[in-house]
Amino acid sequence: MAATNNGTPAPKLVRCAIYTRKSTEEGLNQEFNSLDAQREAAEAYILSQKHDGWTLVPTQYSDGGYTGANIERPGVKQLLADIEDAKIDCVVVYKVDRLSRSLIDFSKMMELFEKHGVCFVSVTQQFNTNSSLGRLTLNILLSFAQFEREIISERTRDKQVAARKKGKWTGGHILMGYDLDSRGGKLTVNLDEAERVREMFRLYLEGTQVTEIVQRFDKLGWRNKQWTTQDGKLYGGSPLRRCHIYKLLGNILYTGQVKVGDEVFPGEHEAIIDQQTFDLAQKRLKENAWTPGNEHRVKFDALLRGLIYCSCCGSGMYSTYSANKERRYRYYVCYRSQQKLEGYCTSRSVSAPSVEEAVVESIRRVGVHPDVLAETARAARQRLAEIVSGLREELNTTNGRVKNLKSQIARIRNPEAARLAEIREQLDAGETRAEDLRKEILRREKQRIDEKELRRTMESFEDVWKAMNLEEQRTLLRQLVEKVGYDGRTGTVTVSFKSAGVKELVQKEAVR
Numbered sequence: 001m002a003a004t005n006n007g008t009p010a011p012k013l014v015r016c017a018i019y020t021r022k023s024t025e026e027g028l029n030q031e032f033n034s035l036d037a038q039r040e041a042a043e044a045y046i047l048s049q050k051h052d053g054w055t056l057v058p059t060q061y062s063d064g065g066y067t068g069a070n071i072e073r074p075g076v077k078q079l080l081a082d083i084e085d086a087k088i089d090c091v092v093v094y095k096v097d098r099l100s101r102s103l104i105d106f107s108k109m110m111e112l113f114e115k116h117g118v119c120f121v122s123v124t125q126q127f128n129t130n131s132s133l134g135r136l137t138l139n140i141l142l143s144f145a146q147f148e149r150e151i152i153s154e155r156t157r158d159k160q161v162a163a164r165k166k167g168k169w170t171g172g173h174i175l176m177g178y179d180l181d182s183r184g185g186k187l188t189v190n191l192d193e194a195e196r197v198r199e200m201f202r203l204y205l206e207g208t209q210v211t212e213i214v215q216r217f218d219k220l221g222w223r224n225k226q227w228t229t230q231d232g233k234l235y236g237g238s239p240l241r242r243c244h245i246y247k248l249l250g251n252i253l254y255t256g257q258v259k260v261g262d263e264v265f266p267g268e269h270e271a272i273i274d275q276q277t278f279d280l281a282q283k284r285l286k287e288n289a290w291t292p293g294n295e296h297r298v299k300f301d302a303l304l305r306g307l308i309y310c311s312c313c314g315s316g317m318y319s320t321y322s323a324n325k326e327r328r329y330r331y332y333v334c335y336r337s338q339q340k341l342e343g344y345c346t347s348r349s350v351s352a353p354s355v356e357e358a359v360v361e362s363i364r365r366v367g368v369h370p371d372v373l374a375e376t377a378r379a380a381r382q383r384l385a386e387i388v389s390g391l392r393e394e395l396n397t398t399n400g401r402v403k404n405l406k407s408q409i410a411r412i413r414n415p416e417a418a419r420l421a422e423i424r425e426q427l428d429a430g431e432t433r434a435e436d437l438r439k440e441i442l443r444r445e446k447q448r449i450d451e452k453e454l455r456r457t458m459e460s461f462e463d464v465w466k467a468m469n470l471e472e473q474r475t476l477l478r479q480l481v482e483k484v485g486y487d488g489r490t491g492t493v494t495v496s497f498k499s500a501g502v503k504e505l506v507q508k509e510a511v512r
Contacts, residue, residue, distance in 0.1 A: 011053030013089075017090070017091050019092070039060070061075045068101035091121070177194045204249060305319055305474075330352035332352055333349040
């Protein structure tokens, strides 16, 4: 240990890091802001403890515009990393809640501090964690900090709800068709964009597919709403996609109203779409939405939805259709080819029935492959043996129970006893079950499982497939198939099967 000029031991060096934080970005562009004020106060405090060996770490740990509700902050992460690297002995903050407003997060950080021998000091709240009283005071202050944060959040939410119930705009992404009036914070109609919104609703209600709407808008150069913030940042302006069209069609703001939870209130802004048009659009959206109980939609739903992708570019493919007065024609189309993404795909669409038939045929061909049949026969025989073994165990247990019931009946002296009728009923049920088990064991033991039998089973797969409804087909397909690739350049279909999927199918058929 070093010594001073008068011979007394010099104090141990304490490397102090200052952490500063501000929840919002407001005022951070000023020459002297809140973060500077926090740091200045902390530097003065460290200087006042110079006699105890305190010295400032030059690295600045600061988070401007970050909430204290979590630790997803670059400054905090750098601070904790340097603590683990043994670069810091003490953390100094202006107030406790600058480091964290969450008891759980703060507790975890304190554990890390203690593990590495780092103390924690608040400039405006006189304590440090070197003493038990300081740690107690810290926990009390932090409890109030978290309480304050939760109260502020609740008040903010309540204020926003109250404002929305009065029809006011409370912020967020500005909707196509409107601009924000900077003077009053209200939405005003953008005439050009409003016409685009009306055109979108008109096309949709005329029966135009959303994909076609996207293509038409793309050719016209219409894009998502774009606006500039007060700080000069540019938002939006991306190409319109199907998901965007669906969201816009379902937004009640276009009727001049606002939605708060499940309630609807008149808005301060002017309507672009009349209520009747909006209601008709919602009805059509609901009819076209896929749900397990929507039979009309299921009828035209795609068998390979979520499985098929474009082999040319790797993008997923979605289902669509064209129609005339007599019938509908279903297709699968590459996303990238239709949405004109950067380097968009030139793959052609494919007839849905043709590619679905190719997948079913692939399942049948794989199922009759000699190697698959041989392995499946072996697994099926093993499975059958396990089933027979289980049946025998149940039969032995049932026979034991029957024997015990007969013994109980023999011990009952009074033939009129109510207990006797109950035991005889249990005995009848046990004997019936035992007889059923013996018959099932005999049936199973007569089963022959070989490659020829399995081949006949899989050759009849197409008949079984046709007897299934669409949902049953989809369920079976997802059990067997990992993904389906379609190459629009060559018109080829490739099927990737799940491990042992087809074997499981054949095996179940074999031991049924």
